[in-house]
Amino acid sequence: MQLNQISRTDDLPDVVIVASAFGADQIRRDGHAVWAAAAARAGANGFEVRRELFASDDDSQPAALARLGERIRAQGLWAVYSTPATLFRDDGALDMDALRLAIDEAAALGAHIVKLQLGGMHSGVATDAATLDRLITGVAASKARVVVENGQLQAGGTIDAFETLFAALPTGESDGRLTMTFDTGNWLWAGQDPLDAAKRLSRHVSYVHCKSVMGEGARRFAAAPANGDTRFATLLAHLPGAMPRGIEYPFISGPDASLDADAARQVARIAAF
Structure with missing residues (x-):
């Protein structure tokens, strides 16, 4: 898949609404498809499905994912499939089972991007030749762009871990290479x-999760970037600049604006930031 298939033709990036921005409880209650329609009304280009927000394991079955994908595309949106699974296990070894499952589920959904957490140890992940060969082969089998x-x-949140992994991988512009989702706020949690x-x-980034962070320590929480931030x-x-930007902070409804109105406002803001 060429990245320009999921990029806008004007000078603004595509904006993806991450399902959790509408509220985890609402997604589990109503299902992703209902809120994909809300994302379309807000003017988003894409919608990120979150595996951890499925109401039951039935939602992750191929037929259910295919139906969800059809409903997302019917809204004129393209899909991201996000799983909380880690690409590398706690001992730093590659988890091929997690990678294959994520790729298979993303294929059933018809997603353009499939996202995993990096995982691994505090010191990083395995980068020996055998591991890298298995990783490259696994990523190349995916129709969706694989990102960590x-x-x-x-563990899985340090700059050094990502830099070391990408330095060990072959370079080039192949569509099959592993790239990353850069979460603008998560770095702070990891210090x-x-x-x-x-x-x-930057050169390894193909998708950006946008959020600011309020608070300190364990009391940090995601929030919309302030005007003029x-x-x-x-x-x-x-x-x-051309990479899709995902909104991963909560939309806020109030007496002066509905949830739909805030979603539309935030889509316009993030596209133009």
Whole structure:
């Protein structure tokens, strides 16, 4: 799949609404398809399905995923499939079973991107030749772009872990290569500098999760970037401008604006940031 298949033809990036932005409880109650329609009304280009928000294991079966994919496409959206599974196990070894399952489920959905967490140990992940060969072969079997995301833990959330892995992989512009989802906020949970991460990892990024972070320590939470947030704007400026941007902070309804209205406002803001 060529990345330009999921990029806008104008000078603005595609905007994806991550299902959880509408609220985890609402997604589990109503199902993803209902809220994919809300994403379309908000003017989004894509919708990210979250495996952990399925109401039951039945939702992850191939036939159910195929029906969901059809409903997403009927709204004029393309799909991202996100799983909380990690590409590497706690001992740093590659988890081929997790990779194959994620790829198979994304294929049933008809997703353009399939996203896993990096995982691994605090010190990183295995990068020996045999592991890399298995990883490259597994990623190449996917019709969807395979990406790994920086998580909120030190294991799978450090700049060095990503830099070491990508340095070990073959370079090139092949559509089958492994790339990353750059989560603008998760770095802070892992004690990393997001701007340093952007400077060091930008060339490996094919999808951006957008959020600001409020609070400190364990009391951190995701929030919309403030108007005029120069730090957030600077961070995005160091990342590939044409890559899709996912909204992964909660939409807020109130007396002056509905959830739909806030979603539409945030889609426009993130596209233009």
